Amino acid sequence: MLEYEIVIIGGGPAGATAAKYLSRAGIKTLLVQRNMSFKKPCGGGIRLDAFSEFEIDTGIIRKYVDTIALVHKDDRVEVDISQTPIGIVDRQSFDAMLRQDAQDAGTTLLEAVFVSLEHFEDHVVSTIKVDEEYIKVRSSYLIGADGVNSKVRKIVNGDRVSSSMTHYADITTKEYGVCEFHFGSEVAERLYAWVFPHAEGSNIGTLAESDQSYLNRLIENLDIDEDIKALGYRIPHYHNTLFYKDRVFFVGDSASQVLPFTYEGIYYAMSSAKILADVIINDEDPKSYEKRWSEKYKNKFTALLILQKIFLRNDFMISLMMRLYHKRYIQEQMVRLWLGKREVKIGIKFFFNVFKQLITR
Ligand SMILES: Cc1cc2nc3c(=O)[nH]c(=O)nc-3n(C[C@H](O)[C@H](O)[C@H](O)COP(=O)(O)OP(=O)(O)OC[C@H]3O[C@@H](n4cnc5c(N)ncnc54)[C@H](O)[C@@H]3O)c2cc1C
Numbered sequence: 001m002l003e004y005e006i007v008i009i010g011g012g013p014a015g016a017t018a019a020k021y022l023s024r025a026g027i028k029t030l031l032v033q034r035n036m037s038f039k040k041p042c043g044g045g046i047r048l049d050a051f052s053e054f055e056i057d058t059g060i061i062r063k064y065v066d067t068i069a070l071v072h073k074d075d076r077v078e079v080d081i082s083q084t085p086i087g088i089v090d091r092q093s094f095d096a097m098l099r100q101d102a103q104d105a106g107t108t109l110l111e112a113v114f115v116s117l118e119h120f121e122d123h124v125v126s127t128i129k130v131d132e133e134y135i136k137v138r139s140s141y142l143i144g145a146d147g148v149n150s151k152v153r154k155i156v157n158g159d160r161v162s163s164s165m166t167h168y169a170d171i172t173t174k175e176y177g178v179c180e181f182h183f184g185s186e187v188a189e190r191l192y193a194w195v196f197p198h199a200e201g202s203n204i205g206t207l208a209e210s211d212q213s214y215l216n217r218l219i220e221n222l223d224i225d226e227d228i229k230a231l232g233y234r235i236p237h238y239h240n241t242l243f244y245k246d247r248v249f250f251v252g253d254s255a256s257q258v259l260p261f262t263y264e265g266i267y268y269a270m271s272s273a274k275i276l277a278d279v280i281i282n283d284e285d286p287k288s289y290e291k292r293w294s295e296k297y298k299n300k301f302t303a304l305l306i307l308q309k310i311f312l313r314n315d316f317m318i319s320l321m322m323r324l325y326h327k328r329y330i331q332e333q334m335v336r337l338w339l340g341k342r343e344v345k346i347g348i349k350f351f352f353n354v355f356k357q358l359i360t361r
Contacts, residue, residue, distance in 0.1 A: 014252025015145030021277035150254035168205025
């Protein structure tokens with residue numbers, strides 16, 4: 001049997017970041033990744049300040065975006081985000097680089113699949129499959145960082161991550177310089193559709209559970225004339241978050257830590273992983289992971305969830321939202337709420353100001 005202090009399942013942004021910080025602190029860590037060439041279906045948009053915060057080489061960034069566009073039918077608003085621009089990465093190279101950073105810090109990286117888990121009073125034993133061989137690994141704690149289809153979560157908590165289906169495609173014939181969010185029931189069954197500059201060409205997609213007709217209408221509206229291979233992958237909701245249970249921590253998509261409204265997950269996967277690593281390094285009570293995460297993010301996640309429920313309800317509310325977005329004050333507040341580090345208080349005063357904007361010219 002192999003023995004480590006911490007075993008992490010999943011070498012995406014959450015798992016690789018946790019591994020890097022744990023190993024740096026001298027904690028014997030095993031990082032288990034199913035497939036080293038896996039390319040996570042993703043727009044690859046990451047707020048730029050994440051690179052200095054998590055000490056990631058900016059050389060991996062393929063494109064920079066300093067404007068986002070909000071689109072509903074013929075209405076379009078462009079919002080300046082040059083204070084906190086977005087870097088676009090290719091997820092295959094990005095994830096590989098994060099795993100390499102973890103290895104450089106001392107993590108053991110293994111290409112293997114997590115299969116099952118046994119619980120004991122002061123440790124857990126994971127079974128992983130390497131090629132055709134089953135290996136048992138003993139550790140004080142396990143970290144489930146295995147994404148939206150988390151097997152660790154299913155085994156430990158008996159549930160699945162609450163999520164929506166996305167339909168997306170890479171396109172090569174059109175380049176977009178800004179990140180566009182397209183709203184409305186014509187192109188998005190839920191929330192929004194998107195057009196992002198991608199590492200190569202562009203990436204388009206929509207949140208739609210049922211079929212591809214929403215994506216087809218987006219393609220039509222964008223006037224894209226190209227043979228498109230659409231794929232599907234699930235994205236978590238911020239709902240039924242799970243932080244810790246029976247010597248197992250959860251982080252990133254497996255913990256449901258995706259920001260509502262924008263559905264930005266990479267930054268929060270890495271930030272949550274750093275909070276978790278700190279808790280383990282300082283030998284704090286496992287429950288303080290949820291406490292520390294909540295102190296930092298609960299207000300922000302709740303505020304964006306409330307705004308998502310109010311404004312992305314139907315086409316009428318979306319047109320009200322677009323009317324608001326034309327106001328500079330609202331743009332500033334939304335950018336602060338989304339990308340700012342300081343909290344925006346969503347209380348009576350906030351809604352009063354929003355209402356005031358709505359009735360003034
Ligand atoms: C279409 C789409 C577009 C998106 N665009 C953006 C965007 O532009 N910006 C943004 O911030 N977020 C975006 N997201 C969300 C973002 O991709 C995720 O929130 C983020 O990748 C979460 O990181 P993670 O490490 O928790 O999980 P993942 O990145 O999913 O990593 C989990 C890893 O675990 C491995 N694994 C799974 N099961 C096992 C197992 N049994 N054994 C071993 N290894 C296993 C997987 O191979 C994978 O490498 C997008 C999501 C989708 C679906």
